[in-house]
Amino acid sequence: MTIADDAKPRSGGQPDPTEKPPADAPVIRAIAMPADTNPAGDIFGGWLMAQMDLAAGSVAARRARGRCATVTVEGMTFHSPVFVGDEVSLYARLMSEGRTSMRIKIEAWRRYREEEAVNKVTEAVFVFVAIGKDRRPTPLPPADDSNRIK
């Protein structure tokens, strides 16, 4: 059985019709490719976590106006699998911030490339720390209209 044949019957996953993706535009959209699979032919969880880290890192860098490092990931949950060819949308929301840290909620939603139905596949809260040239934590700059993340 090829990967494409295997993916077709499961198009759309197990969508919960009452659940809707966030209203804001996704930070990243990516297409899951054959090179991103695990030995069983489904998309590797590490690829998905990398996309989530990239999306959260983008939000963190904009808020911090500089370099940031991931310090921890809270509550990583895989709800359903992702298949080759799926379009994966990464939504991000800055939940809270401290002196140097930011908690960023990330949700990943998949869409089978030939359909409109979407379902949430993963979610987690990524904590980033703003760091300076010395790689040590540095205070976040004040938030103003230019770097306040909606």
Ligand SMILES: CC(C)(COP(=O)(O)OP(=O)(O)OC[C@H]1O[C@@H](n2cnc3c(N)ncnc32)[C@H](O)[C@@H]1OP(=O)(O)O)[C@@H](O)C(=O)NCCC(=O)NCCS
């Ligand atoms: C990120 C790093 C610079 C933080 O250094 P640190 O000495 O632990 O920092 P501090 O103890 O001064 O804490 C800095 C902030 O991070 C928060 N923090 C530190 N560890 C945390 C954890 N495990 N969970 C949640 N928040 C944490 C602190 O609460 C603090 O927040 P605040 O300033 O908003 O109050 C350091 O841990 C590091 O370099 N880690 C490796 C990062 C990395 O390689 N990431 C992967 C690739 S980007």
